[in-house]
Amino acid sequence: MFNWLRQKHSHQSSLVKLFEQTKQPAANTALNKVRFLVIDLELTGLNPRKDNIVSLGWxxxxxxxxxxAQAKHYLVKPPNGVGQSAIYHGLHDNQLTHANHLETILRELLTQYAGYVFVAHYSALDRQFLRTACKQHLGLAPSFRFIDTLRIEWQRLSQKNTLIAQDMLQLSACLTRHKLPKQPNHHALEDAYGCALLLLSQIKQCGKEATLKQLYKLSRA
Structure with a gap:
Protein backbone atom coordinates (compact mmCIF):
# COMPACT_ATOMS: atom_id res chain seq x y z
CA MET A 1 0.00 0.00 0.00
CA PHE A 2 2.79 2.43 0.93
CA ASN A 3 4.56 1.68 -2.35
CA TRP A 4 1.34 2.54 -4.23
CA LEU A 5 1.06 5.83 -2.34
CA ARG A 6 4.67 6.69 -3.06
CA GLN A 7 4.19 5.94 -6.76
CA LYS A 8 1.02 8.06 -6.85
CA HIS A 9 2.70 11.03 -5.16
CA SER A 10 5.74 10.68 -7.44
CA HIS A 11 3.53 10.74 -10.55
CA GLN A 12 1.62 13.76 -9.27
CA SER A 13 4.83 15.59 -8.42
CA SER A 14 6.12 14.86 -11.92
CA LEU A 15 3.00 16.51 -13.35
CA VAL A 16 3.70 19.68 -11.37
CA LYS A 17 7.37 19.67 -12.38
CA LEU A 18 6.45 19.26 -16.05
CA PHE A 19 4.05 22.20 -15.77
CA GLU A 20 6.82 24.30 -14.22
CA GLN A 21 9.35 23.29 -16.87
CA THR A 22 7.10 24.11 -19.83
CA LYS A 23 8.38 27.32 -21.40
CA GLN A 24 6.32 30.46 -21.13
CA PRO A 25 6.19 32.87 -24.10
CA ALA A 26 9.25 35.11 -24.43
CA ALA A 27 9.02 38.59 -22.91
CA ASN A 28 9.04 40.24 -26.34
CA THR A 29 6.09 38.17 -27.62
CA ALA A 30 3.31 40.28 -29.15
CA LEU A 31 0.16 40.02 -27.07
CA ASN A 32 -1.95 38.66 -29.92
CA LYS A 33 0.46 35.71 -30.07
CA VAL A 34 0.17 34.84 -26.37
CA ARG A 35 -2.11 32.06 -25.18
CA PHE A 36 -3.85 33.24 -22.02
CA LEU A 37 -5.96 31.23 -19.58
CA VAL A 38 -8.38 33.39 -17.59
CA ILE A 39 -9.44 31.74 -14.35
CA ASP A 40 -11.73 32.49 -11.43
CA LEU A 41 -12.42 30.67 -8.16
CA GLU A 42 -15.36 30.79 -5.79
CA LEU A 43 -14.37 30.18 -2.18
CA THR A 44 -15.78 29.51 1.28
CA GLY A 45 -13.59 32.30 2.68
CA LEU A 46 -10.39 34.26 2.14
CA ASN A 47 -7.90 32.17 4.12
CA PRO A 48 -6.33 29.39 2.01
CA ARG A 49 -5.20 27.58 5.17
CA LYS A 50 -8.71 26.94 6.43
CA ASP A 51 -11.12 27.83 3.60
CA ASN A 52 -11.82 25.89 0.42
CA ILE A 53 -12.52 26.17 -3.30
CA VAL A 54 -16.16 25.44 -4.21
CA SER A 55 -16.04 26.19 -7.92
CA LEU A 56 -13.58 26.98 -10.71
CA GLY A 57 -14.20 28.56 -14.09
CA TRP A 58 -11.70 29.17 -16.85
CA ALA A 69 -15.76 26.23 -26.90
CA GLN A 70 -13.01 25.47 -24.37
CA ALA A 71 -14.66 27.20 -21.41
CA LYS A 72 -14.92 25.04 -18.30
CA HIS A 73 -16.90 25.33 -15.07
CA TYR A 74 -16.47 22.87 -12.22
CA LEU A 75 -18.16 22.53 -8.85
CA VAL A 76 -16.09 21.18 -5.96
CA LYS A 77 -17.36 19.60 -2.75
CA PRO A 78 -15.50 21.19 0.17
CA PRO A 79 -14.54 18.88 3.06
CA ASN A 80 -16.49 20.84 5.69
CA GLY A 81 -19.48 22.19 3.75
CA VAL A 82 -19.98 25.72 2.48
CA GLY A 83 -21.40 27.23 5.68
CA GLN A 84 -22.34 30.91 5.53
CA SER A 85 -20.29 31.45 2.36
CA ALA A 86 -23.35 30.31 0.37
CA ILE A 87 -24.77 33.83 0.65
CA TYR A 88 -21.90 35.04 -1.59
CA HIS A 89 -21.45 32.33 -4.23
CA GLY A 90 -24.99 30.91 -4.10
CA LEU A 91 -23.84 27.28 -3.88
CA HIS A 92 -25.30 25.03 -1.18
CA ASP A 93 -24.14 21.69 0.13
CA ASN A 94 -26.95 19.77 -1.58
CA GLN A 95 -25.76 21.12 -4.96
CA LEU A 96 -22.24 19.85 -4.33
CA THR A 97 -23.05 16.27 -3.31
CA HIS A 98 -21.86 14.86 -6.64
CA ALA A 99 -19.36 17.63 -7.43
CA ASN A 100 -15.94 17.01 -8.96
CA HIS A 101 -12.82 15.96 -7.08
CA LEU A 102 -10.43 18.90 -6.86
CA GLU A 103 -7.43 16.67 -7.61
CA THR A 104 -8.93 15.70 -10.98
CA ILE A 105 -9.57 19.34 -11.87
CA LEU A 106 -6.05 20.39 -10.91
CA ARG A 107 -4.56 17.61 -13.01
CA GLU A 108 -6.57 18.79 -16.02
CA LEU A 109 -5.50 22.39 -15.41
CA LEU A 110 -1.81 21.57 -15.22
CA THR A 111 -1.87 19.06 -18.08
CA GLN A 112 -3.81 21.04 -20.65
CA TYR A 113 -2.63 24.58 -19.93
CA ALA A 114 1.08 24.30 -19.34
CA GLY A 115 2.74 27.15 -21.23
CA TYR A 116 -0.32 29.42 -21.04
CA VAL A 117 -0.14 32.76 -19.29
CA PHE A 118 -2.65 32.70 -16.43
CA VAL A 119 -4.91 35.71 -15.81
CA ALA A 120 -7.22 36.68 -12.94
CA HIS A 121 -8.83 39.74 -11.38
CA TYR A 122 -7.00 40.16 -8.07
CA SER A 123 -4.81 37.19 -8.84
CA ALA A 124 -3.08 37.02 -5.43
CA LEU A 125 -6.08 35.28 -3.88
CA ASP A 126 -6.55 32.77 -6.72
CA ARG A 127 -2.83 32.05 -6.77
CA GLN A 128 -2.69 31.35 -3.02
CA PHE A 129 -5.66 28.97 -3.14
CA LEU A 130 -4.37 27.14 -6.22
CA ARG A 131 -0.93 26.70 -4.68
CA THR A 132 -2.43 25.42 -1.42
CA ALA A 133 -4.71 23.01 -3.30
CA CYS A 134 -1.85 21.68 -5.44
CA LYS A 135 0.34 21.16 -2.38
CA GLN A 136 -2.47 19.28 -0.66
CA HIS A 137 -3.61 17.12 -3.60
CA LEU A 138 -0.51 16.81 -5.80
CA GLY A 139 2.32 17.10 -3.31
CA LEU A 140 3.93 20.16 -4.92
CA ALA A 141 2.78 23.69 -5.72
CA PRO A 142 3.66 25.45 -8.98
CA SER A 143 4.59 29.12 -8.76
CA PHE A 144 1.61 30.18 -10.96
CA ARG A 145 2.73 33.49 -12.43
CA PHE A 146 -0.35 35.61 -13.20
CA ILE A 147 -1.37 38.68 -15.15
CA ASP A 148 -3.65 40.67 -12.85
CA THR A 149 -6.38 42.74 -14.52
CA LEU A 150 -7.13 44.55 -11.25
CA ARG A 151 -3.54 45.78 -10.98
CA ILE A 152 -3.50 46.80 -14.65
CA GLU A 153 -6.65 48.84 -14.06
CA TRP A 154 -5.14 50.44 -10.95
CA GLN A 155 -2.10 51.43 -13.02
CA ARG A 156 -4.28 52.83 -15.79
CA LEU A 157 -6.33 54.96 -13.38
CA SER A 158 -3.22 56.12 -11.52
CA GLN A 159 -1.67 57.39 -14.74
CA LYS A 160 -4.77 59.57 -15.19
CA ASN A 161 -4.33 60.94 -11.65
CA THR A 162 -7.72 59.50 -10.76
CA LEU A 163 -8.61 59.28 -7.07
CA ILE A 164 -9.22 55.54 -6.74
CA ALA A 165 -11.93 54.34 -4.39
CA GLN A 166 -11.86 50.66 -3.44
CA ASP A 167 -15.09 49.79 -5.24
CA MET A 168 -13.71 51.27 -8.49
CA LEU A 169 -11.50 48.20 -8.87
CA GLN A 170 -14.26 45.62 -8.50
CA LEU A 171 -14.69 43.62 -11.69
CA SER A 172 -18.21 44.94 -12.32
CA ALA A 173 -17.03 48.56 -11.98
CA CYS A 174 -14.11 47.92 -14.33
CA LEU A 175 -16.41 46.40 -16.95
CA THR A 176 -18.74 49.40 -16.73
CA ARG A 177 -15.83 51.81 -17.11
CA HIS A 178 -14.65 49.98 -20.24
CA LYS A 179 -18.23 49.97 -21.60
CA LEU A 180 -18.35 46.18 -21.45
CA PRO A 181 -21.39 44.08 -20.48
CA LYS A 182 -21.67 43.27 -16.80
CA GLN A 183 -21.55 39.63 -15.77
CA PRO A 184 -23.37 38.00 -12.82
CA ASN A 185 -21.20 38.32 -9.71
CA HIS A 186 -19.76 35.33 -7.87
CA HIS A 187 -20.14 32.75 -10.61
CA ALA A 188 -16.72 31.40 -11.48
CA LEU A 189 -17.18 31.06 -15.24
CA GLU A 190 -19.13 34.30 -15.64
CA ASP A 191 -16.46 36.16 -13.67
CA ALA A 192 -13.73 34.54 -15.76
CA TYR A 193 -15.54 35.67 -18.92
CA GLY A 194 -15.85 39.22 -17.57
CA CYS A 195 -12.16 39.20 -16.68
CA ALA A 196 -11.33 38.00 -20.22
CA LEU A 197 -13.34 40.87 -21.74
CA LEU A 198 -11.57 43.33 -19.46
CA LEU A 199 -8.14 41.95 -20.38
CA LEU A 200 -8.84 42.28 -24.11
CA SER A 201 -9.93 45.89 -23.58
CA GLN A 202 -6.80 46.61 -21.55
CA ILE A 203 -4.63 45.01 -24.24
CA LYS A 204 -6.28 47.17 -26.89
CA GLN A 205 -5.41 50.26 -24.89
CA CYS A 206 -1.78 49.13 -24.73
CA GLY A 207 -1.46 49.48 -28.51
CA LYS A 208 -0.61 47.07 -31.32
CA GLU A 209 3.11 46.96 -30.53
CA ALA A 210 2.66 45.98 -26.88
CA THR A 211 4.50 42.90 -25.63
CA LEU A 212 4.04 40.43 -22.81
CA LYS A 213 6.83 42.18 -20.89
CA GLN A 214 4.83 45.42 -20.87
CA LEU A 215 1.71 43.64 -19.69
CA TYR A 216 3.60 42.00 -16.82
CA LYS A 217 5.03 45.39 -15.89
CA LEU A 218 1.55 46.93 -15.73
CA SER A 219 0.35 43.92 -13.74
CA ARG A 220 2.93 44.53 -11.03
CA ALA A 221 1.56 47.99 -10.22
Whole structure:
Protein backbone atom coordinates (compact mmCIF):
# COMPACT_ATOMS: atom_id res chain seq x y z
CA MET A 1 0.00 0.00 0.00
CA PHE A 2 2.79 2.43 0.93
CA ASN A 3 4.56 1.68 -2.35
CA TRP A 4 1.34 2.54 -4.23
CA LEU A 5 1.06 5.83 -2.34
CA ARG A 6 4.67 6.69 -3.06
CA GLN A 7 4.19 5.94 -6.76
CA LYS A 8 1.02 8.06 -6.85
CA HIS A 9 2.70 11.03 -5.16
CA SER A 10 5.74 10.68 -7.44
CA HIS A 11 3.53 10.74 -10.55
CA GLN A 12 1.62 13.76 -9.27
CA SER A 13 4.83 15.59 -8.42
CA SER A 14 6.12 14.86 -11.92
CA LEU A 15 3.00 16.51 -13.35
CA VAL A 16 3.70 19.68 -11.37
CA LYS A 17 7.37 19.67 -12.38
CA LEU A 18 6.45 19.26 -16.05
CA PHE A 19 4.05 22.20 -15.77
CA GLU A 20 6.82 24.30 -14.22
CA GLN A 21 9.35 23.29 -16.87
CA THR A 22 7.10 24.11 -19.83
CA LYS A 23 8.38 27.32 -21.40
CA GLN A 24 6.32 30.46 -21.13
CA PRO A 25 6.19 32.87 -24.10
CA ALA A 26 9.25 35.11 -24.43
CA ALA A 27 9.02 38.59 -22.91
CA ASN A 28 9.04 40.24 -26.34
CA THR A 29 6.09 38.17 -27.62
CA ALA A 30 3.31 40.28 -29.15
CA LEU A 31 0.16 40.02 -27.07
CA ASN A 32 -1.95 38.66 -29.92
CA LYS A 33 0.46 35.71 -30.07
CA VAL A 34 0.17 34.84 -26.37
CA ARG A 35 -2.11 32.06 -25.18
CA PHE A 36 -3.85 33.24 -22.02
CA LEU A 37 -5.96 31.23 -19.58
CA VAL A 38 -8.38 33.39 -17.59
CA ILE A 39 -9.44 31.74 -14.35
CA ASP A 40 -11.73 32.49 -11.43
CA LEU A 41 -12.42 30.67 -8.16
CA GLU A 42 -15.36 30.79 -5.79
CA LEU A 43 -14.37 30.18 -2.18
CA THR A 44 -15.78 29.51 1.28
CA GLY A 45 -13.59 32.30 2.68
CA LEU A 46 -10.39 34.26 2.14
CA ASN A 47 -7.90 32.17 4.12
CA PRO A 48 -6.33 29.39 2.01
CA ARG A 49 -5.20 27.58 5.17
CA LYS A 50 -8.71 26.94 6.43
CA ASP A 51 -11.12 27.83 3.60
CA ASN A 52 -11.82 25.89 0.42
CA ILE A 53 -12.52 26.17 -3.30
CA VAL A 54 -16.16 25.44 -4.21
CA SER A 55 -16.04 26.19 -7.92
CA LEU A 56 -13.58 26.98 -10.71
CA GLY A 57 -14.20 28.56 -14.09
CA TRP A 58 -11.70 29.17 -16.85
CA UNK A 59 -11.49 29.95 -20.54
CA UNK A 60 -8.58 30.51 -22.92
CA UNK A 61 -7.79 33.51 -25.08
CA UNK A 62 -5.93 32.44 -28.24
CA UNK A 63 -4.98 34.73 -31.07
CA UNK A 64 -6.64 37.63 -29.30
CA UNK A 65 -10.02 35.89 -29.15
CA UNK A 66 -11.94 34.24 -26.30
CA UNK A 67 -12.38 30.53 -27.07
CA UNK A 68 -15.81 29.81 -25.60
CA ALA A 69 -15.76 26.23 -26.90
CA GLN A 70 -13.01 25.47 -24.37
CA ALA A 71 -14.66 27.20 -21.41
CA LYS A 72 -14.92 25.04 -18.30
CA HIS A 73 -16.90 25.33 -15.07
CA TYR A 74 -16.47 22.87 -12.22
CA LEU A 75 -18.16 22.53 -8.85
CA VAL A 76 -16.09 21.18 -5.96
CA LYS A 77 -17.36 19.60 -2.75
CA PRO A 78 -15.50 21.19 0.17
CA PRO A 79 -14.54 18.88 3.06
CA ASN A 80 -16.49 20.84 5.69
CA GLY A 81 -19.48 22.19 3.75
CA VAL A 82 -19.98 25.72 2.48
CA GLY A 83 -21.40 27.23 5.68
CA GLN A 84 -22.34 30.91 5.53
CA SER A 85 -20.29 31.45 2.36
CA ALA A 86 -23.35 30.31 0.37
CA ILE A 87 -24.77 33.83 0.65
CA TYR A 88 -21.90 35.04 -1.59
CA HIS A 89 -21.45 32.33 -4.23
CA GLY A 90 -24.99 30.91 -4.10
CA LEU A 91 -23.84 27.28 -3.88
CA HIS A 92 -25.30 25.03 -1.18
CA ASP A 93 -24.14 21.69 0.13
CA ASN A 94 -26.95 19.77 -1.58
CA GLN A 95 -25.76 21.12 -4.96
CA LEU A 96 -22.24 19.85 -4.33
CA THR A 97 -23.05 16.27 -3.31
CA HIS A 98 -21.86 14.86 -6.64
CA ALA A 99 -19.36 17.63 -7.43
CA ASN A 100 -15.94 17.01 -8.96
CA HIS A 101 -12.82 15.96 -7.08
CA LEU A 102 -10.43 18.90 -6.86
CA GLU A 103 -7.43 16.67 -7.61
CA THR A 104 -8.93 15.70 -10.98
CA ILE A 105 -9.57 19.34 -11.87
CA LEU A 106 -6.05 20.39 -10.91
CA ARG A 107 -4.56 17.61 -13.01
CA GLU A 108 -6.57 18.79 -16.02
CA LEU A 109 -5.50 22.39 -15.41
CA LEU A 110 -1.81 21.57 -15.22
CA THR A 111 -1.87 19.06 -18.08
CA GLN A 112 -3.81 21.04 -20.65
CA TYR A 113 -2.63 24.58 -19.93
CA ALA A 114 1.08 24.30 -19.34
CA GLY A 115 2.74 27.15 -21.23
CA TYR A 116 -0.32 29.42 -21.04
CA VAL A 117 -0.14 32.76 -19.29
CA PHE A 118 -2.65 32.70 -16.43
CA VAL A 119 -4.91 35.71 -15.81
CA ALA A 120 -7.22 36.68 -12.94
CA HIS A 121 -8.83 39.74 -11.38
CA TYR A 122 -7.00 40.16 -8.07
CA SER A 123 -4.81 37.19 -8.84
CA ALA A 124 -3.08 37.02 -5.43
CA LEU A 125 -6.08 35.28 -3.88
CA ASP A 126 -6.55 32.77 -6.72
CA ARG A 127 -2.83 32.05 -6.77
CA GLN A 128 -2.69 31.35 -3.02
CA PHE A 129 -5.66 28.97 -3.14
CA LEU A 130 -4.37 27.14 -6.22
CA ARG A 131 -0.93 26.70 -4.68
CA THR A 132 -2.43 25.42 -1.42
CA ALA A 133 -4.71 23.01 -3.30
CA CYS A 134 -1.85 21.68 -5.44
CA LYS A 135 0.34 21.16 -2.38
CA GLN A 136 -2.47 19.28 -0.66
CA HIS A 137 -3.61 17.12 -3.60
CA LEU A 138 -0.51 16.81 -5.80
CA GLY A 139 2.32 17.10 -3.31
CA LEU A 140 3.93 20.16 -4.92
CA ALA A 141 2.78 23.69 -5.72
CA PRO A 142 3.66 25.45 -8.98
CA SER A 143 4.59 29.12 -8.76
CA PHE A 144 1.61 30.18 -10.96
CA ARG A 145 2.73 33.49 -12.43
CA PHE A 146 -0.35 35.61 -13.20
CA ILE A 147 -1.37 38.68 -15.15
CA ASP A 148 -3.65 40.67 -12.85
CA THR A 149 -6.38 42.74 -14.52
CA LEU A 150 -7.13 44.55 -11.25
CA ARG A 151 -3.54 45.78 -10.98
CA ILE A 152 -3.50 46.80 -14.65
CA GLU A 153 -6.65 48.84 -14.06
CA TRP A 154 -5.14 50.44 -10.95
CA GLN A 155 -2.10 51.43 -13.02
CA ARG A 156 -4.28 52.83 -15.79
CA LEU A 157 -6.33 54.96 -13.38
CA SER A 158 -3.22 56.12 -11.52
CA GLN A 159 -1.67 57.39 -14.74
CA LYS A 160 -4.77 59.57 -15.19
CA ASN A 161 -4.33 60.94 -11.65
CA THR A 162 -7.72 59.50 -10.76
CA LEU A 163 -8.61 59.28 -7.07
CA ILE A 164 -9.22 55.54 -6.74
CA ALA A 165 -11.93 54.34 -4.39
CA GLN A 166 -11.86 50.66 -3.44
CA ASP A 167 -15.09 49.79 -5.24
CA MET A 168 -13.71 51.27 -8.49
CA LEU A 169 -11.50 48.20 -8.87
CA GLN A 170 -14.26 45.62 -8.50
CA LEU A 171 -14.69 43.62 -11.69
CA SER A 172 -18.21 44.94 -12.32
CA ALA A 173 -17.03 48.56 -11.98
CA CYS A 174 -14.11 47.92 -14.33
CA LEU A 175 -16.41 46.40 -16.95
CA THR A 176 -18.74 49.40 -16.73
CA ARG A 177 -15.83 51.81 -17.11
CA HIS A 178 -14.65 49.98 -20.24
CA LYS A 179 -18.23 49.97 -21.60
CA LEU A 180 -18.35 46.18 -21.45
CA PRO A 181 -21.39 44.08 -20.48
CA LYS A 182 -21.67 43.27 -16.80
CA GLN A 183 -21.55 39.63 -15.77
CA PRO A 184 -23.37 38.00 -12.82
CA ASN A 185 -21.20 38.32 -9.71
CA HIS A 186 -19.76 35.33 -7.87
CA HIS A 187 -20.14 32.75 -10.61
CA ALA A 188 -16.72 31.40 -11.48
CA LEU A 189 -17.18 31.06 -15.24
CA GLU A 190 -19.13 34.30 -15.64
CA ASP A 191 -16.46 36.16 -13.67
CA ALA A 192 -13.73 34.54 -15.76
CA TYR A 193 -15.54 35.67 -18.92
CA GLY A 194 -15.85 39.22 -17.57
CA CYS A 195 -12.16 39.20 -16.68
CA ALA A 196 -11.33 38.00 -20.22
CA LEU A 197 -13.34 40.87 -21.74
CA LEU A 198 -11.57 43.33 -19.46
CA LEU A 199 -8.14 41.95 -20.38
CA LEU A 200 -8.84 42.28 -24.11
CA SER A 201 -9.93 45.89 -23.58
CA GLN A 202 -6.80 46.61 -21.55
CA ILE A 203 -4.63 45.01 -24.24
CA LYS A 204 -6.28 47.17 -26.89
CA GLN A 205 -5.41 50.26 -24.89
CA CYS A 206 -1.78 49.13 -24.73
CA GLY A 207 -1.46 49.48 -28.51
CA LYS A 208 -0.61 47.07 -31.32
CA GLU A 209 3.11 46.96 -30.53
CA ALA A 210 2.66 45.98 -26.88
CA THR A 211 4.50 42.90 -25.63
CA LEU A 212 4.04 40.43 -22.81
CA LYS A 213 6.83 42.18 -20.89
CA GLN A 214 4.83 45.42 -20.87
CA LEU A 215 1.71 43.64 -19.69
CA TYR A 216 3.60 42.00 -16.82
CA LYS A 217 5.03 45.39 -15.89
CA LEU A 218 1.55 46.93 -15.73
CA SER A 219 0.35 43.92 -13.74
CA ARG A 220 2.93 44.53 -11.03
CA ALA A 221 1.56 47.99 -10.22
Missing amino acids: LPIIGGEIVL
